[in-house]
Amino acid sequence: MLTRSVLRSATGPSCTVASLASKARISPLWASSAPQGQYKNPLCSAIPTGKRFVSAYGYTQSKALVYSKYGEPKDVLRLHKHSISPPHGTQVTLRLLAAPLNPADVNQIQGVYPSKPPFQTALGTEEPSAVAGNEGAFEVIATGSNVKNLAKGDWVVMKQTGQGTWRTHAQMDESQLIKIENKDGLSPLQISTVSVNPVTAYRMIKDFCDWDWMRAGEEWLIQNGANSGVGRAAIQLAREWGIKTLNVVRERETPEETEALKKELYDLGATAVVTESELLSGEFRNTVKELTRQGKEPIRLALNCVGGKSATALAKTLAPGSHLVTYGAMSKQPVALPSGLLIFKDLVFNGFWVSRWGDKHPELKESTIKDVLELTRLGKFKDIPVEYLKWTWDTEGSELAAGVQETLSGFRKGKGLLKYEGDE
Numbered sequence: 556m557l558t559r560s561v562l563r564s565a566t567g568p569s570c571t572v573a574s575l576a577s578k579a580r581i582s583p584l585w586a587s588s589a590p591q592g593q594y595k596n597p598l599c600s601a602i603p604t605g606k607r608f609v610s611a612y613g614y615t616q617s618k619a620l621v622y623s624k625y626g627e628p629k630d631v632l633r634l635h636k637h638s639i640s641p642p643h644g645t646q647v648t649l650r651l652l653a654a655p656l657n658p659a660d661v662n663q664i665q666g667v668y669p670s671k672p673p674f675q676t677a678l679g680t681e682e683p684s685a686v687a688g689n690e691g692a693f694e695v696i697a698t699g700s701n702v703k704n705l706a707k708g709d710w711v712v713m714k715q716t717g718q719g720t721w722r723t724h725a726q727m728d729e730s731q732l733i734k735i736e737n738k739d740g741l742s743p744l745q746i747s748t749v750s751v752n753p754v755t756a757y758r759m760i761k762d763f764c765d766w767d768w769m770r771a772g773e774e775w776l777i778q779n780g781a782n783s784g785v786g787r788a789a790i791q792l793a794r795e796w797g798i799k800t801l802n803v804v805r806e807r808e809t810p811e812e813t814e815a816l817k818k819e820l821y822d823l824g825a826t827a828v829v830t831e832s833e834l835l836s837g838e839f840r841n842t843v844k845e846l847t848r849q850g851k852e853p854i855r856l857a858l859n860c861v862g863g864k865s866a867t868a869l870a871k872t873l874a875p876g877s878h879l880v881t882y883g884a885m886s887k888q889p890v891a892l893p894s895g896l897l898i899f900k901d902l903v904f905n906g907f908w909v910s911r912w913g914d915k916h917p918e919l920k921e922s923t924i925k926d927v928l929e930l931t932r933l934g935k936f937k938d939i940p941v942e943y944l945k946w947t948w949d950t951e952g953s954e955l956a957a958g959v960q961e962t963l964s965g966f967r968k969g970k971g972l973l974k975y976e977g978d979e
């Protein structure tokens with residue numbers, strides 16, 4: 556890991572900004588965007604090439620995982636080094652704390668996700684490129700003179716998806732960021748994973764069903780992918796709100812591993828956990844009857860992130876007039892619905908996309924995040940299991956890209972999480 560070196564001597568011979576950039580082995584982005592000749596040689600003296608530094612003039616070196624064409628992460632992701640000028644106006648310079656590797660991030664890199672960040676040359680990449688990643692926690696390391704609501708040391712998350720979070724440092728306008736008002740007792744892991752999965756679970760449970768709060772503890776939701784980030788959030792929120800949960804997971808290699816996974820979910824407050832083969836078996840009808848006291852406790856909401864037969868089976872358990880909300884398609888199979896469920900049970904099928912919802916309801920998104928963080932602080936919202944992908948200044952791009960690629964395999968022990976361990 557490299558240490559920060561601050562160049563204090565700025566008294567050497569003058570040189571052009573372009574040559575400064577090449578001496579520092581950095582992209583000439585900041586140089587080319589600056590008026591020629593304006594800079595008085597801050598870097599012309601001995602520059603520790605290949606090393607990171609924050610210059611006495613406040614330039615910060617950064618590395619970003621970028622892609623300039625769509626494909627598999629291992630083939631298209633590469634590390635781009637560039638320099639960030641001191642923030643001005645309402646700009647804020649940020650240092651990455653942690654960023655999750657969510658399925659949607661990978662789909663975006665593959666080019667199969669509906670929202671695609673534009674390819675640009677703003678970071679000085681040879682080809683127009685996008686910075687990967689949508690979610691993450693950052694620390695403010697410098698602020699422009701007109702920044703009102705943020706100060707050095709604050710922690711922030713992105714206001715919207717698509718801002719590019721897989722980078723050691725970034726510069727953004729303060730209006731693009733949500734400040735974590737009280738970060739006491741919270742970890743980078745918790746903050747970096749709060750704005751997508753828990754918000755998705757929260758809104759789907761709150762906004763698609765008129766729960767009868769007088770019947771707390773007598774109504775159910777059912778979900779597949781229950782061990783996912785969203786699934787774990789749904790279990791804990793439902794538990795807090797007096798809603799029972801029937802959770803479906805895929806079998807592991809051994810019965811012991813399946814039981815261990817089920818136990819993880821029971822520990823979060825799941826009411827019942829079944830495997831996908833149990834869900835798809837002829838016996839499942841009876842299991843549901845038993846759990847719901849012959850239907851006296853209705854299953855009023857289904858959350859589907861798998862599709863295919865699994866989604867059909869969830870729908871069949873629902874009480875008349877209930878909603879099935881599809882928010883993911885992990886099996887890549889379409890959702891097929893027996894007509895009877897529409898005709899005779901009047902079920903309603905919805906989709907939910909947190910990116911679009913968040914853009915429409917920015918204030919509600921902020922308050923939802925606040926609610927979840929408050930539950931986290933109170934110990935009522937547990938950390939998701941993660942597999943850390945450590946990122947130091949010297950980590951190779953290929954190593955990071957391989958780590959991202961790995962997240963495509965199923966049956967993982969935890970979500971991939973980039974953890975930046977470089978210093979300021």
Ligand SMILES: NC(=O)c1ccc[n+]([C@@H]2O[C@H](COP(=O)([O-])OP(=O)(O)OC[C@H]3O[C@@H](n4cnc5c(N)ncnc54)[C@H](OP(=O)(O)O)[C@@H]3O)[C@@H](O)[C@H]2O)c1
Nearest residue numbers: 755780783784785805860882883884885907908909965966
């Ligand atoms: N619409 C939205 O706004 C929104 C927001 C957040 C997430 N999502 C979507 O929700 C889903 C879960 O995301 P996440 O971040 O919570 O996931 P995650 O924590 O990364 O976990 C992935 C989940 O997908 C399951 N899975 C993987 N491959 C599968 C397959 N072929 N068939 C069935 N299940 C499979 C995994 O089960 P195993 O452990 O058994 O492999 C695990 O439960 C993704 O599809 C994601 O895109 C959508």
